[in-house]
Amino acid sequence: MEDKKVLFEVKDLKMYFPARGGKTVKAVDGVSFNIYEGETFGVVGESGCGKTTVGRTLLGVYQATAGDIIYKGKNVRDFNGDDKMSFSKNCQMIFQDPAACLDPRMSIGTIVSEGLNVHYKSMTREQKEERVNQVLSYVGLTSDYASRFAHELSGGQRQRIGIARALAIEPSFIVCDEPIAALDVSIQAQVVNLLTRLQKELGLTYMFISHDLSMVRHISDRIAVMYLGSLVELGDNKSIYGHPVHPYTQALFSAIPEPDPYHSWLKNRVHLQGEIPSPINAPAGCKFCTRCPKATDRCKVEAPALREVEPGHYAACHMLDI
Amino acid sequence: MSEHLLEVKDLAVSFSSYAGKIRAVRGVSFHLDAGETLAIVGESGCGKTVTVKALMKLYGNSAAFIEEGSSILFKGQEVVTMNNKELSKLRGEGIGMIFQDPMTSLNPTLTVGYQIAEGIRFHDKSVTKAEAEKRAAELLALVGIPSPEERIKQYPHQLSGGMRQRVMIAIAIACNADIIICDEPTTALDVTIQAQVLELLNELKEKTNKAFILVTHDLGIVFDFADRIQVMYAGVILERGTKYELFDDPHHPYTWALLNSVPSKQSQRKGSLYSIQGTPPDLMMDIKGCPFADRCDYCMPICKERMPQEIAITESHGVSCWLEHSMAPKVKAPAAGGEE
Numbered sequence: 001m002e003d004k005k006v007l008f009e010v011k012d013l014k015m016y017f018p019a020r021g022g023k024t025v026k027a028v029d030g031v032s033f034n035i036y037e038g039e040t041f042g043v044v045g046e047s048g049c050g051k052t053t054v055g056r057t058l059l060g061v062y063q064a065t066a067g068d069i070i071y072k073g074k075n076v077r078d079f080n081g082d083d084k085m086s087f088s089k090n091c092q093m094i095f096q097d098p099a100a101c102l103d104p105r106m107s108i109g110t111i112v113s114e115g116l117n118v119h120y121k122s123m124t125r126e127q128k129e130e131r132v133n134q135v136l137s138y139v140g141l142t143s144d145y146a147s148r149f150a151h152e153l154s155g156g157q158r159q160r161i162g163i164a165r166a167l168a169i170e171p172s173f174i175v176c177d178e179p180i181a182a183l184d185v186s187i188q189a190q191v192v193n194l195l196t197r198l199q200k201e202l203g204l205t206y207m208f209i210s211h212d213l214s215m216v217r218h219i220s221d222r223i224a225v226m227y228l229g230s231l232v233e234l235g236d237n238k239s240i241y242g243h244p245v246h247p248y249t250q251a252l253f254s255a256i257p258e259p260d261p262y263h264s265w266l267k268n269r270v271h272l273q274g275e276i277p278s279p280i281n282a283p284a285g286c287k288f289c290t291r292c293p294k295a296t297d298r299c300k301v302e303a304p305a306l307r308e309v310e311p312g313h314y315a316a317c318h319m320l321d322i
Numbered sequence: 323m324s325e326h327l328l329e330v331k332d333l334a335v336s337f338s339s340y341a342g343k344i345r346a347v348r349g350v351s352f353h354l355d356a357g358e359t360l361a362i363v364g365e366s367g368c369g370k371t372v373t374v375k376a377l378m379k380l381y382g383n384s385a386a387f388i389e390e391g392s393s394i395l396f397k398g399q400e401v402v403t404m405n406n407k408e409l410s411k412l413r414g415e416g417i418g419m420i421f422q423d424p425m426t427s428l429n430p431t432l433t434v435g436y437q438i439a440e441g442i443r444f445h446d447k448s449v450t451k452a453e454a455e456k457r458a459a460e461l462l463a464l465v466g467i468p469s470p471e472e473r474i475k476q477y478p479h480q481l482s483g484g485m486r487q488r489v490m491i492a493i494a495i496a497c498n499a500d501i502i503i504c505d506e507p508t509t510a511l512d513v514t515i516q517a518q519v520l521e522l523l524n525e526l527k528e529k530t531n532k533a534f535i536l537v538t539h540d541l542g543i544v545f546d547f548a549d550r551i552q553v554m555y556a557g558v559i560l561e562r563g564t565k566y567e568l569f570d571d572p573h574h575p576y577t578w579a580l581l582n583s584v585p586s587k588q589s590q591r592k593g594s595l596y597s598i599q600g601t602p603p604d605l606m607m608d609i610k611g612c613p614f615a616d617r618c619d620y621c622m623p624i625c626k627e628r629m630p631q632e633i634a635i636t637e638s639h640g641v642s643c644w645l646e647h648s649m650a651p652k653v654k655a656p657a658a659g660g661e662e
Binding site: 046047154156184185186187188189190192193196197211213214215217218251252255256257258259260261262264265266269272275276 | 541
């Protein structure tokens with residue numbers, strides 16, 4: 001465990017957005033974690049829990065309200081111009097909706113080579129073309145696709161273009177924000193296999209954001225579970241899925257549909273009352289206390305801190321004190 | 323055979339477009355009895371939604387039309403030839419529908435109480451406004467929405483996604499329809515909310531004797547909700563059977579692929595998932611053979627030439643695949659969990 005190199009160190013990250021009437025949406029409220037080189041770091045949670053915001057803040061799409069993001073030992077706040085360039089070259093993103101994130105008026109070749117114009121200014125046109133063909137072949141497409149347009153492609157092919165665009169400038173870290181949510185099951189498997197293969201071949205580090213819990217279990221090394229802007233549990237794949245300790249994680253995982261007619265997951269799941277409260281007026285204390293089947297008076301006033309329950313496995317719950 | 327509640331025979335639906343005819347549904351036959359749940363499973367574009375919309379001729383002004391020779395018998399009555407008046411009666415009273423996206427299928431300018439009461443008053447003119455509203459509140463209570471008297475006065479945007487889907491369910495059952503069609507009822511919802519909504523549907527299934535048709539791409543929810551399953555691909559049914567038959571003994575390579583491309587608890591982590599190469603066929607084209615032939619790992623020359631007939635394995639289990647032919651090589655379904 002100790003010999004793994006830390007790529008990102010995130011400390012108490014907060015990202016607040018202003019809302020109407022002088023209120024604030026606490027999208028991410030004090031989250032700390034590390035991402036190690038070469039791993040797939042899965043982030044799961046229901047919609048509105050802040051998982052996308054974490055990914056975007058990490059890449060500097062949003063300026064964090066508070067907290068530190070330390071990339072390879074250097075705080076992103078102290079970056080100078082060169083640091084910023086190399087950071088944006090090394091850290092890329094794959095978006096959720098492949099139809100919306102490709103410019104309909106640009107050819108695929110132009111879309112994929114756009115990053116090269118910024119980060120590889122000295123490249124000749126031929127070199128760029130060659131690079132485009134190379135990344136297209138990485139994602140399993142032929143070079144003819146370079147002259148096509150996004151509307152001519154299927155959903156799975158568009159998502160491959162999104163991946164090719166991210167890969168073109170040879171990043172080492174990619175945030176995959178729900179990369180398979182908009183795709184059909186058979187195509188999902190293709191894209192997930194592609195991501196796994198590329199990781200092996202190119203030594204990439206992924207942050208894999210998804211609400212598809214079974215896919216996250218399949219692809220991730222370590223997993224963070226988020227609820228209403230907070231991290232409730234963090235650990236390696238085996239311990240998180242094998243023996244989750246936080247009541248929310250337990251409920252969430254028991255709601256994963258299992259294709260098995262003999263064992264009803266629906267009847268055996270942990271029941272949760274109600275729905276996620278709004279992040280504008282999140283409950284005081286533990287944010288999960290309004291729905292938690294085990295909540296006590298203490299949970300309603302005091303927010304639990306993340307504690308280590310076993311090596312590498314953290315959870316934020318007062319029940320673990322005893 | 324008219325004892326079935328719903329009997330669909332050779333249903334074909336096409337869309338006319340500037341580039342030609344798109345044959346979305348290419349001859350499907352199935353039946354449904356009271357109290358049972360049928361699931362239609364398939365990828366997007368395979369014609370599952372088009373099929374269920376055809377049951378009520380729910381096309382509005384779109385370019386879709388039902389091809390000649392199709393027959394939809396609901397309680398012995400032919401739906402294909404119904405006029406608008408008869409159709410209005412059928413929609414809501416005979417067949418109710420829960421749509422995929424509750425955000426876009428509810429009217430944002432009307433209160434949810436009005437939208438539930440609308441159908442009740444349309445079908446029974448003797449009901450007063452106050453009575454209909456009272457009934458709307460009861461329905462909201464039935465679908466598990468707390469303080470229904472206040473909720474009926476609210477607008478869709480004031481409700482969460484899960485509650486909106488509950489309102490949709492309330493509308494669908496408001497007029498005591500015999501068949502409830504659920505078109506991807508939980509796709510837009512989070513897993514914990516999905517479980518709540520499915521539980522509600524299961525409860526309704528037990529309490530009432532309604533028949534359900536579940537349209538979904540999610541195999542995970544199918545086995546817990548449906549009695550019978552039919553797998554659709556490119557406008558045809560490739561395999562059908564009870565959920566136990568399809569789970570224990572799937573026969574069609576496409577069903578194998580669907581079952582195996584979802585990572586399960588047993589599947590090996592980071593191993594490669596079973597994936598189907600390529601994409602579904604273009605529905606504008608005439609498909610001569612089996613529509614799945616181009617993507618099938620077990621494709622034989624005959625598969626590209628002729629569409630296989632449906633072969634009955636048991637009374638309820640049928641499959642359309644040349645592999646069932648006595649001269650075909652014997653192949654075994656790949657083990658779940660993928661290769662490597």
